[in-house]
Amino acid sequence: MKKIIISTLIILFVIGVAACSGDDVPEATKAVDTAEAGVEEAEVEEAEVEEAGGEEEGGTLYFYTWSEYIDPDIFTQFEEETGIRVVEDIFGSNEDLYAKLVAGATGYDVIVPSDYMVAMMIEEGMLAELDQSRLETIGNLDPTFTNPPFDPNMEHCLPYFWGTTGIGFNWEDWEEAPDSWAYIFDPELAQNFSGQISLLDDMREVFGAALIYLGYSAGTTDEAELAEARDLILGIKEHIYSFESDTYEDLMLTGETRLSQGWSGDIFVAQGEDENIDYIIPSEGAVMWVDNLCITVDAAADPERLDRIYKWLDYLNRPDIAAQNTNWVWYASPNAAAEDGILEEILSYPAIYPDEETFARLQYLGTLGDATEIYSRMWTEIKTE
Ligand code: N2P
Numbered sequence: 001m002k003k004i005i006i007s008t009l010i011i012l013f014v015i016g017v018a019a020c021s022g023d024d025v026p027e028a029t030k031a032v033d034t035a036e037a038g039v040e041e042a043e044v045e046e047a048e049v050e051e052a053g054g055e056e057e058g059g060t061l062y063f064y065t066w067s068e069y070i071d072p073d074i075f076t077q078f079e080e081e082t083g084i085r086v087v088e089d090i091f092g093s094n095e096d097l098y099a100k101l102v103a104g105a106t107g108y109d110v111i112v113p114s115d116y117m118v119a120m121m122i123e124e125g126m127l128a129e130l131d132q133s134r135l136e137t138i139g140n141l142d143p144t145f146t147n148p149p150f151d152p153n154m155e156h157c158l159p160y161f162w163g164t165t166g167i168g169f170n171w172e173d174w175e176e177a178p179d180s181w182a183y184i185f186d187p188e189l190a191q192n193f194s195g196q197i198s199l200l201d202d203m204r205e206v207f208g209a210a211l212i213y214l215g216y217s218a219g220t221t222d223e224a225e226l227a228e229a230r231d232l233i234l235g236i237k238e239h240i241y242s243f244e245s246d247t248y249e250d251l252m253l254t255g256e257t258r259l260s261q262g263w264s265g266d267i268f269v270a271q272g273e274d275e276n277i278d279y280i281i282p283s284e285g286a287v288m289w290v291d292n293l294c295i296t297v298d299a300a301a302d303p304e305r306l307d308r309i310y311k312w313l314d315y316l317n318r319p320d321i322a323a324q325n326t327n328w329v330w331y332a333s334p335n336a337a338a339e340d341g342i343l344e345e346i347l348s349y350p351a352i353y354p355d356e357e358t359f360a361r362l363q364y365l366g367t368l369g370d371a372t373e374i375y376s377r378m379w380t381e382i383k384t385e
Helices: 003-012 026-050 073-082 092-100 115-123 188-194 204-216 221-240 250-256 263-271 304-316 319-329 336-341 369-384
Strands: 061-064 085-091 157-170 197-199 240-243 258-263 277-278 284-294
Touching: 026 369, 061 304, 073 085, 073 304, 073 319, 085 092, 085 221, 092 204, 115 284, 157 204, 157 250, 157 263, 157 319, 188 221, 197 221, 204 258, 204 284, 221 240, 221 369, 240 250, 240 263, 250 258, 250 263, 250 277, 258 263, 258 304, 263 277, 284 304, 304 319, 319 336
Parallel strands: 061 085, 197 240, 197 258
Antiparallel strands: 157 258, 157 277, 157 284
């Protein structure tokens, strides 16, 4: 319940229909408020915080991440322990994160890009190198995640969570789970839930799912395959309620949507509110991703910022904190040492920790190189038509 309340408050603030200020507002919401107000002008921001009497001894760290992707209690605990205040700001897709940084935002300390975006940002010199000797907790990670293809030997980032992108549904509507992307991408089937389907507002994820349904690679760069995927998506667009990445699980809870393309953990958290809500990895397969804690090059130029950053990374990577975080977000943790503290119902849930057979059907999105331009053009066609 707490999570839903906080998320609603964050959303209300972001879309600007509510003034989220005052003493009764949760800390996480205040943090978004402050970050939205001016992370690009860190000096102004810090001066304002000081004036308000809120500057802590340990300074402030700016954390740019996905919605509902951390237990908000962790901010308070960390501040109590270190004196460092963490200001959270939210992005909805890797492309939004990238665009914000390219547009000149220099205030963010730690960002949370997914696999393919890590590779792209490394190539463009946007990420600092990770000094693993500064992390006492580095040995806690599962070796499966310590040499990822997108960041060999974790030279830049620490893995944070991983998961899959599948279909959220409501058992009230089904006798058997909707185990195919056809329920979304076949116009005849999508018609059954016309106006009640949401897709992520995420170019790579939407193309990825459509491409998997068509039997192509989720990260194809072939223009003809992409055109086919675009036409498929356009063909069911009239049945789409919205393209939504931050509040789609709330739409499922209110019943406004009945089928959602979504990220595993978000839907499982909604299930905590309504047991009829469930998540499935379709038979054709799905996208899998690893999200990572990365340091911006701007932050790395300042030793004081770096001190705060390494404390934050070490804290998040502590077994007890990583377990607490997983138990709140319901995403799989790459932290092996955390396992003892993770709820048994999470560890044994095949849609969170997939079995081998399911795992074989998962695909990373991968980098696109020059084909990014084709994706962007076709995505604009989809969104604007
Ligand atoms: C959590 C978002 C999961 C991130 N709301 C998907 N990469």
